[in-house]
Amino acid sequence: MPEEHVLRLAQAKAWAAVKTTGSDTIVLGADTVVVDDPDILGKPNSSEDAVNMLRRLRGRVHQVYTGIALLNIQQGKMVTDLCITDVPMRSYTDDEINAYVSSGDPLDKAGAYAIQHAGFHPVVNLQGCYASVMGLPLCHIVRTLQRMLVQADPGVAKACQEHLNYQCPVSESILNFERVG
Numbered sequence: 546m547p548e549e550h551v552l553r554l555a556q557a558k559a560w561a562a563v564k565t566t567g568s569d570t571i572v573l574g575a576d577t578v579v580v581d582d583p584d585i586l587g588k589p590n591s592s593e594d595a596v597n598m599l600r601r602l603r604g605r606v607h608q609v610y611t612g613i614a615l616l617n618i619q620q621g622k623m624v625t626d627l628c629i630t631d632v633p634m635r636s637y638t639d640d641e642i643n644a645y646v647s648s649g650d651p652l653d654k655a656g657a658y659a660i661q662h663a664g665f666h667p668v669v670n671l672q673g674c675y676a677s678v679m680g681l682p683l684c685h686i687v688r689t690l691q692r693m694l695v696q697a698d699p700g701v702a703k704a705c706q707e708h709l710n711y712q713c714p715v716s717e718s719i720l721n722f723e724r725v726g
Contacts, residue, residue, distance in 0.1 A: 547580045551612035552625050559616040559623065566618065571695065574614040575681060579632075579656030581607040589657045595646045598657035599667070604636040607656070611677045615689050626689040628682040630673035632660075637667060661709075674719075675711045684719040691722075 559574030566572055579586040581601060589595035611628040645665040651657035658667045660678045674682045683705045690697040702716040 547578060547585055547608075547610045548612075548627055548629075550585060551576050551578050551610045552614065552627060553612075555612035555614040556616075556623060556625065559614040563616070563618055568618050570618050571690075571693070572616045572618060573686065574616070575611060577609060577611040577655055577677070577680060579607060579609055581605075581656075586656045588653055588655055589651060592646050592652070595651040595657040596642055599637070599642045599645070599651070600639075602634045602656060602658070602667075603642075604634060606631050606633045608632065609656075609678045611680075611682050611685070613682070613685055613689055615686075615693055617693060622693070624689050624693050626685045626692075628674055628677040628685045630671075630677045630682075632668055632673070632678055633670055634667055635669040637665070641665065671711075672714055674715055675709050675713065676705055679709070682719075684713075684716045688719055688722060 554576035555574045557574070558576060559572045562572045562574065586598055589598055609630045609632055613626045614623055616623045645651060645662070650659055650662055658665065660668050660675065668678070671678070674684070676682050683701050687697040687701050702713065702720060706713050706716065
């Protein structure tokens, strides 16, 4: 299951970071995967693998799963959260795929793409958490901090949207502890 996979990775990253932090620290571990049901698409192993992934995703909707694990080292308490975002890909051409892959950008990206890539623009009409697809769902982190009873800056959602130039349709629901993405 992708949920279990991404949460396990996020938790492992949080525990691994304990070795380099102080005991009064809260550690964040996170991981993101692209899921094209039923398969988890990691980072491509080669340019050919990237081309195949992009062709597979073209013109279809897939999901991006981001697992978050916050660890309060002093209390030994870990709280997790999961963001799932439906991602509609546009029908880009083979020439666009080849040019993008030639740039080298997709080789270190889960699913072989970056939503924010200025030249490729692989996603169309996203209705979910843009920050999650880009790498880190900040509203989910705020919500998880609140579940840990840690005060979080209430302006994070607004700042995120301004920085990404994206009017997020789910941030309010997330921050109201509704199970959205």
